Amino acid sequence: MIEYNVIVLAAGQGKRMNAGKNKQFIELLDEPLIIHTLKNFIQDSWCQHIYLVINPNEIKQMEELIATYYWQEQITFVHGGSERQESGYKGLLAIDEAKQDMVVMIHDGARPFVSETQLHELARIAKEKQAALLAVPVTDTIKRKANDKIETLDRSTLWAAQTPQAFDYHLIKKAHEKAVESGYLGTDDVSLVEALGEQIEIVRGTYQNVKLTTPEDIMQAEIILERQEE
Numbered sequence: 001m002i003e004y005n006v007i008v009l010a011a012g013q014g015k016r017m018n019a020g021k022n023k024q025f026i027e028l029l030d031e032p033l034i035i036h037t038l039k040n041f042i043q044d045s046w047c048q049h050i051y052l053v054i055n056p057n058e059i060k061q062m063e064e065l066i067a068t069y070y071w072q073e074q075i076t077f078v079h080g081g082s083e084r085q086e087s088g089y090k091g092l093l094a095i096d097e098a099k100q101d102m103v104v105m106i107h108d109g110a111r112p113f114v115s116e117t118q119l120h121e122l123a124r125i126a127k128e129k130q131a132a133l134l135a136v137p138v139t140d141t142i143k144r145k146a147n148d149k150i151e152t153l154d155r156s157t158l159w160a161a162q163t164p165q166a167f168d169y170h171l172i173k174k175a176h177e178k179a180v181e182s183g184y185l186g187t188d189d190v191s192l193v194e195a196l197g198e199q200i201e202i203v204r205g206t207y208q209n210v211k212l213t214t215p216e217d218i219m220q221a222e223i224i225l226e227r228q229e230e
Ligand SMILES: Nc1ccn([C@@H]2O[C@H](COP(=O)(O)OP(=O)(O)OP(=O)(O)O)[C@@H](O)[C@H]2O)c(=O)n1
Pocket: 009, 010, 011, 012, 013, 014, 015, 016, 017, 023, 024, 053, 080, 081, 082, 083, 084, 085, 087, 088, 108, 109, 110, 111, 211, 212, 213
Protein backbone atom coordinates (compact mmCIF):
# COMPACT_ATOMS: atom_id res chain seq x y z
CA MET A 1 0.00 0.00 0.00
CA ILE A 2 1.33 3.46 -0.95
CA GLU A 3 -0.44 6.26 0.92
CA TYR A 4 -1.09 9.40 -1.10
CA ASN A 5 -2.91 12.72 -0.94
CA VAL A 6 -4.74 14.12 -3.93
CA ILE A 7 -5.32 17.68 -5.09
CA VAL A 8 -8.51 17.73 -7.16
CA LEU A 9 -8.75 20.79 -9.39
CA ALA A 10 -12.28 22.15 -9.82
CA ALA A 11 -11.79 25.94 -9.88
CA GLY A 12 -12.13 26.45 -13.62
CA GLN A 13 -14.98 28.18 -15.45
CA GLY A 14 -15.88 25.48 -17.96
CA LYS A 15 -15.93 28.02 -20.81
CA ARG A 16 -15.55 25.39 -23.56
CA MET A 17 -18.47 23.43 -22.07
CA ASN A 18 -20.63 26.48 -22.66
CA ALA A 19 -23.03 25.38 -19.94
CA GLY A 20 -23.40 28.80 -18.30
CA LYS A 21 -21.86 27.39 -15.10
CA ASN A 22 -18.80 25.56 -13.85
CA LYS A 23 -18.92 22.15 -15.57
CA GLN A 24 -18.11 20.49 -12.24
CA PHE A 25 -21.78 20.97 -11.30
CA ILE A 26 -23.20 19.45 -14.49
CA GLU A 27 -25.20 16.35 -13.59
CA LEU A 28 -24.22 13.01 -15.13
CA LEU A 29 -26.99 10.46 -14.49
CA ASP A 30 -28.30 12.55 -11.57
CA GLU A 31 -24.99 13.26 -9.82
CA PRO A 32 -22.67 16.26 -10.41
CA LEU A 33 -19.47 15.65 -12.37
CA ILE A 34 -17.28 16.55 -9.38
CA ILE A 35 -19.03 13.92 -7.25
CA HIS A 36 -18.26 11.21 -9.79
CA THR A 37 -14.61 12.28 -9.74
CA LEU A 38 -14.33 12.52 -5.95
CA LYS A 39 -15.87 9.08 -5.43
CA ASN A 40 -12.79 7.46 -7.00
CA PHE A 41 -10.63 8.88 -4.19
CA ILE A 42 -13.15 8.64 -1.33
CA GLN A 43 -13.47 4.90 -2.09
CA ASP A 44 -9.68 4.30 -2.35
CA SER A 45 -8.16 3.26 1.01
CA TRP A 46 -4.72 4.38 -0.26
CA CYS A 47 -5.97 7.98 -0.53
CA GLN A 48 -5.38 9.70 2.81
CA HIS A 49 -6.92 13.13 2.11
CA ILE A 50 -8.46 15.20 -0.67
CA TYR A 51 -7.62 18.88 -1.24
CA LEU A 52 -10.47 20.18 -3.36
CA VAL A 53 -9.48 23.37 -5.17
CA ILE A 54 -12.54 25.46 -5.93
CA ASN A 55 -13.59 28.90 -7.11
CA PRO A 56 -13.98 31.14 -4.03
CA ASN A 57 -17.35 32.28 -5.45
CA GLU A 58 -18.59 28.69 -5.32
CA ILE A 59 -17.54 27.87 -1.76
CA LYS A 60 -21.09 27.73 -0.35
CA GLN A 61 -22.43 25.67 -3.26
CA MET A 62 -19.57 23.17 -3.07
CA GLU A 63 -19.63 22.90 0.75
CA GLU A 64 -23.38 22.19 0.68
CA LEU A 65 -22.88 19.57 -2.05
CA ILE A 66 -20.07 17.81 -0.18
CA ALA A 67 -22.08 17.90 3.05
CA THR A 68 -24.90 15.94 1.41
CA TYR A 69 -22.41 13.06 1.01
CA TYR A 70 -20.96 13.46 4.54
CA TRP A 71 -17.44 13.77 3.07
CA GLN A 72 -16.38 16.83 5.08
CA GLU A 73 -13.78 14.88 7.10
CA GLN A 74 -11.96 13.63 4.00
CA ILE A 75 -11.92 16.93 2.11
CA THR A 76 -10.16 20.27 2.67
CA PHE A 77 -11.38 23.16 0.51
CA VAL A 78 -8.73 25.35 -1.12
CA HIS A 79 -9.30 28.60 -3.03
CA GLY A 80 -8.12 28.25 -6.64
CA GLY A 81 -6.41 30.74 -8.90
CA SER A 82 -6.97 32.25 -12.33
CA GLU A 83 -4.97 29.51 -14.09
CA ARG A 84 -4.95 25.74 -13.61
CA GLN A 85 -1.27 25.89 -12.64
CA GLU A 86 -1.96 28.45 -9.89
CA SER A 87 -4.78 26.31 -8.55
CA GLY A 88 -2.45 23.33 -8.39
CA TYR A 89 0.19 25.34 -6.54
CA LYS A 90 -2.39 26.59 -4.03
CA GLY A 91 -3.38 23.00 -3.45
CA LEU A 92 0.25 22.08 -2.71
CA LEU A 93 0.59 24.95 -0.24
CA ALA A 94 -2.47 23.67 1.62
CA ILE A 95 -0.86 20.30 2.42
CA ASP A 96 0.53 20.39 5.95
CA GLU A 97 4.06 19.32 6.79
CA ALA A 98 2.98 16.06 8.43
CA LYS A 99 1.62 14.85 5.08
CA GLN A 100 4.48 16.01 2.87
CA ASP A 101 6.37 12.71 2.95
CA MET A 102 3.53 11.04 1.03
CA VAL A 103 3.05 10.94 -2.70
CA VAL A 104 0.87 13.79 -3.90
CA MET A 105 -1.38 13.46 -6.94
CA ILE A 106 -2.83 16.35 -8.93
CA HIS A 107 -6.03 15.51 -10.77
CA ASP A 108 -8.52 17.29 -13.01
CA GLY A 109 -11.97 17.40 -11.44
CA ALA A 110 -13.15 17.07 -15.05
CA ARG A 111 -11.82 13.48 -15.30
CA PRO A 112 -14.38 11.23 -13.52
CA PHE A 113 -13.26 7.85 -14.88
CA VAL A 114 -9.88 7.05 -13.35
CA SER A 115 -9.81 3.50 -11.92
CA GLU A 116 -8.38 2.26 -8.63
CA THR A 117 -6.01 -0.01 -10.54
CA GLN A 118 -4.58 3.01 -12.37
CA LEU A 119 -4.35 5.03 -9.13
CA HIS A 120 -2.45 2.27 -7.34
CA GLU A 121 -0.01 1.68 -10.22
CA LEU A 122 0.58 5.43 -10.46
CA ALA A 123 1.17 5.72 -6.70
CA ARG A 124 3.70 2.85 -6.78
CA ILE A 125 5.67 4.32 -9.66
CA ALA A 126 5.61 7.86 -8.24
CA LYS A 127 6.88 6.60 -4.86
CA GLU A 128 9.78 4.88 -6.62
CA LYS A 129 10.56 7.43 -9.33
CA GLN A 130 9.35 10.76 -7.80
CA ALA A 131 7.33 11.82 -10.88
CA ALA A 132 4.81 9.91 -13.01
CA LEU A 133 1.69 10.49 -15.04
CA LEU A 134 -1.10 8.52 -16.67
CA ALA A 135 -0.99 8.76 -20.46
CA VAL A 136 -2.17 6.87 -23.52
CA PRO A 137 -0.53 6.40 -26.93
CA VAL A 138 -1.93 8.81 -29.50
CA THR A 139 -4.16 7.07 -32.02
CA ASP A 140 -4.71 9.95 -34.48
CA THR A 141 -1.98 11.20 -36.78
CA ILE A 142 -0.86 14.54 -35.34
CA LYS A 143 0.13 17.49 -37.50
CA ARG A 144 2.06 20.53 -36.34
CA LYS A 145 1.12 23.73 -38.17
CA ALA A 146 3.50 26.68 -37.78
CA ASN A 147 3.80 29.66 -40.11
CA ASP A 148 1.65 27.91 -42.72
CA LYS A 149 4.09 25.01 -42.71
CA ILE A 150 2.53 21.65 -41.83
CA GLU A 151 4.57 18.72 -40.59
CA THR A 152 3.54 15.28 -39.40
CA LEU A 153 4.84 14.21 -36.01
CA ASP A 154 6.15 10.71 -35.44
CA ARG A 155 3.08 9.11 -33.86
CA SER A 156 5.15 6.29 -32.31
CA THR A 157 6.72 8.84 -29.95
CA LEU A 158 3.51 10.63 -28.93
CA TRP A 159 1.48 10.15 -25.76
CA ALA A 160 -1.67 12.00 -24.67
CA ALA A 161 -1.08 13.13 -21.08
CA GLN A 162 -3.89 12.58 -18.59
CA THR A 163 -4.28 13.04 -14.85
CA PRO A 164 -3.65 12.18 -12.08
CA GLN A 165 -0.05 13.21 -12.28
CA ALA A 166 1.83 12.02 -9.21
CA PHE A 167 4.93 13.29 -7.45
CA ASP A 168 7.24 13.42 -4.52
CA TYR A 169 5.76 16.45 -2.73
CA HIS A 170 8.99 18.41 -2.40
CA LEU A 171 9.87 17.88 -6.07
CA ILE A 172 6.58 19.19 -7.45
CA LYS A 173 6.57 22.10 -4.98
CA LYS A 174 10.08 23.05 -6.14
CA ALA A 175 8.94 22.78 -9.78
CA HIS A 176 6.00 25.11 -9.16
CA GLU A 177 8.21 27.60 -7.31
CA LYS A 178 10.66 27.64 -10.24
CA ALA A 179 7.78 28.14 -12.70
CA VAL A 180 6.53 31.13 -10.69
CA GLU A 181 10.04 32.60 -10.64
CA SER A 182 10.55 32.12 -14.40
CA GLY A 183 7.00 33.05 -15.38
CA TYR A 184 6.52 29.68 -17.07
CA LEU A 185 2.86 28.68 -17.52
CA GLY A 186 2.31 25.05 -18.47
CA THR A 187 -0.82 23.13 -19.31
CA ASP A 188 0.03 20.32 -16.94
CA ASP A 189 2.15 19.76 -13.82
CA VAL A 190 4.61 17.26 -15.29
CA SER A 191 5.84 19.94 -17.71
CA LEU A 192 7.08 21.91 -14.69
CA VAL A 193 9.15 18.93 -13.53
CA GLU A 194 10.47 18.44 -17.06
CA ALA A 195 11.78 22.02 -16.84
CA LEU A 196 13.90 20.89 -13.87
CA GLY A 197 15.44 18.21 -16.08
CA GLU A 198 14.06 15.45 -13.88
CA GLN A 199 13.12 11.96 -15.09
CA ILE A 200 9.39 11.29 -15.47
CA GLU A 201 7.68 7.93 -15.84
CA ILE A 202 4.63 7.29 -18.00
CA VAL A 203 2.06 4.87 -16.59
CA ARG A 204 -0.16 3.61 -19.37
CA GLY A 205 -3.73 4.70 -18.70
CA THR A 206 -6.98 3.91 -20.45
CA TYR A 207 -8.81 5.78 -23.20
CA GLN A 208 -11.82 5.92 -20.84
CA ASN A 209 -10.04 8.44 -18.58
CA VAL A 210 -11.36 11.35 -20.61
CA LYS A 211 -11.42 15.01 -19.61
CA LEU A 212 -14.93 16.42 -20.00
CA THR A 213 -14.27 19.66 -21.88
CA THR A 214 -16.98 20.21 -24.52
CA PRO A 215 -20.72 19.35 -24.67
CA GLU A 216 -19.98 16.28 -26.82
CA ASP A 217 -17.93 14.85 -23.94
CA ILE A 218 -21.02 14.82 -21.68
CA MET A 219 -22.85 12.38 -23.96
CA GLN A 220 -19.78 10.12 -24.08
CA ALA A 221 -19.52 10.27 -20.27
CA GLU A 222 -23.13 9.23 -19.73
CA ILE A 223 -22.65 6.25 -22.05
CA ILE A 224 -19.59 5.19 -20.00
CA LEU A 225 -21.55 5.56 -16.75
CA GLU A 226 -24.50 3.56 -18.08
CA ARG A 227 -22.11 0.76 -19.12
CA GLN A 228 -20.48 0.81 -15.64
CA GLU A 229 -23.92 0.42 -14.02
CA GLU A 230 -24.85 -2.57 -16.21
N1 LIG B 1 -8.01 28.27 -12.90
C1 LIG B 1 -8.31 26.96 -13.01
C2 LIG B 1 -8.54 26.37 -14.29
C3 LIG B 1 -8.87 25.02 -14.36
N2 LIG B 1 -8.98 24.31 -13.19
C4 LIG B 1 -9.37 22.91 -13.25
O1 LIG B 1 -8.45 22.17 -14.03
C5 LIG B 1 -9.14 21.09 -14.68
C6 LIG B 1 -8.75 21.04 -16.16
O2 LIG B 1 -9.05 22.28 -16.73
P1 LIG B 1 -10.13 22.46 -17.92
O3 LIG B 1 -10.65 21.15 -18.37
O4 LIG B 1 -9.59 23.41 -18.90
O5 LIG B 1 -11.35 23.16 -17.12
P2 LIG B 1 -11.84 24.66 -17.28
O6 LIG B 1 -10.68 25.58 -17.13
O7 LIG B 1 -13.00 24.82 -16.34
O8 LIG B 1 -12.39 24.68 -18.79
P3 LIG B 1 -12.29 25.89 -19.83
O9 LIG B 1 -10.82 25.99 -20.18
O10 LIG B 1 -13.13 25.38 -20.96
O11 LIG B 1 -12.84 27.11 -19.14
C7 LIG B 1 -10.64 21.31 -14.48
O12 LIG B 1 -11.15 20.33 -13.58
C8 LIG B 1 -10.73 22.71 -13.93
O13 LIG B 1 -11.79 22.90 -13.00
C9 LIG B 1 -8.74 24.89 -11.94
O14 LIG B 1 -8.85 24.21 -10.90
N3 LIG B 1 -8.40 26.20 -11.88
